[in-house]
Amino acid sequence: MLRLRWLGLLCGFALVGATQANDAEQIVRQALLSIQPDLPIEKITVSPMPNLYQIELKGGRLLYASADGEFLLQGNLFQIQNGQATNLTEQVEQLAIAKQINSIPLDEMVVFAAQNTKTHVTVFTDTDCGYCQKLHSEVAELNKLGVDVRYLAFPRQGVGSHGYETLTSIWCADDRLDAMDQAKARRSVPKKTCKNPIDKQYALGQTVGVQGTPTIILANGQIIPGYQPAQQLAAQALKAQP
Template identity: 60%
Template sequence: MSLTRLSAALALLLGSSFAFAANPDEAIRQSLKSLDANLPIETVAESAMPGVYQVQLQGGRQFYTSADGQFLLQGYLYQVRDGKAVNLTELDENRAVAKRINAIPASEMVVFAPKAPKTHITVFTDTDCGYCQKLHSEVPELNRLGVEVRYLAFPRQGLNSPAAKELVSVWCAKDQQEAMNRAKSRQDVAEATCDNPVAKQYELGQMIGVNGTPAIVLANGKMIPGYQPAPQLAKIALESND
């Protein structure tokens, strides 16, 4: 190859590389899509660490990548602030979950609220779940302590399970709270059908990492897997407002 042709080739290569690096969003998306065309990328943005980009997936989960998308890192990113290590990954993931959860209309939830709630929790629930039933028996105490309880449906055995059918009946009942009370106390719930959000809520739960019930999401988006006694849960929920 002549010197002229070599120089031209290098110029073209350098120009392409510069254009590639000048648009990290596009470069990262192209690289990741080559691995999985269906990867649900929601946003690509610079992280707090210089030179490292943050890729957020639908549901809030995220990982990190180089500007050209050739190097990937999954894990927690911490920042030292005033002698303390702050988990930036967890904070960002929680914010994304809170944004998605708090965008759900109250009309699509079964809500038990005090007159003047101080905070709220969102509970992915299955009526055929012992600890869900135990938690529900303490809803009056949570309300007394100022915590609004919002239920979303999560049939653990899938959308074709008997529990999924019962959840549909709860969401389609004329009195949803009474239907939920009956279901959680192992009483029969009148069968009902309607245009309901059970499947959508089940899909959302899977998207944000729910794999069991009850899964409790605080107002700030932090998820607490499993049952917590009412006094302890209320304390955690109220502190999440700080």
């Protein structure tokens, strides 16, 4: 009988703890929405650090807040164990970004596939970008190293720009690979229009924090901002596990 009484007490404490956590989550949510009503909150959970709540935003980025919603932090949370520092924020953000990027259907991308695929990189690209053109000149080398190169559209000058129109023509071309090759070689691409994912991909890039092109995302969600030589990029890509 004594055991049952202790079990009842433990269940009661667990219920109180869960209720308090739910209350804190609601308080944090209301505080955030009071300063930015359109803040794209995905979920709010207790962070690994006591008395700190973790706010996951659409796109994978994180914020942290006190349980009363009075204090808000933006930055990286590190955990130090055995003399080693682990970036917990980066881990969560990468998982969220990888989930979003890897869920995009391949037929919405322009994919240069390796003959013997070992991994992939996803590149937000703009055909008018010099370093995008340089990276594209090394796609064949990346393919030889077992890396698929999967392109998403990110017209730096926005919707309606020259880059936007070129990217639209590529995605609407009968042969997307050839059209991308031509555009990256600074040759004209026949103008075409069709139903396409350019706007959606551009919005996604902004959501996950793309600020320039090329922006490369490894299979595990790690973001590499800018061009890297093929050998260096392949080495990082092959180490990245989703």
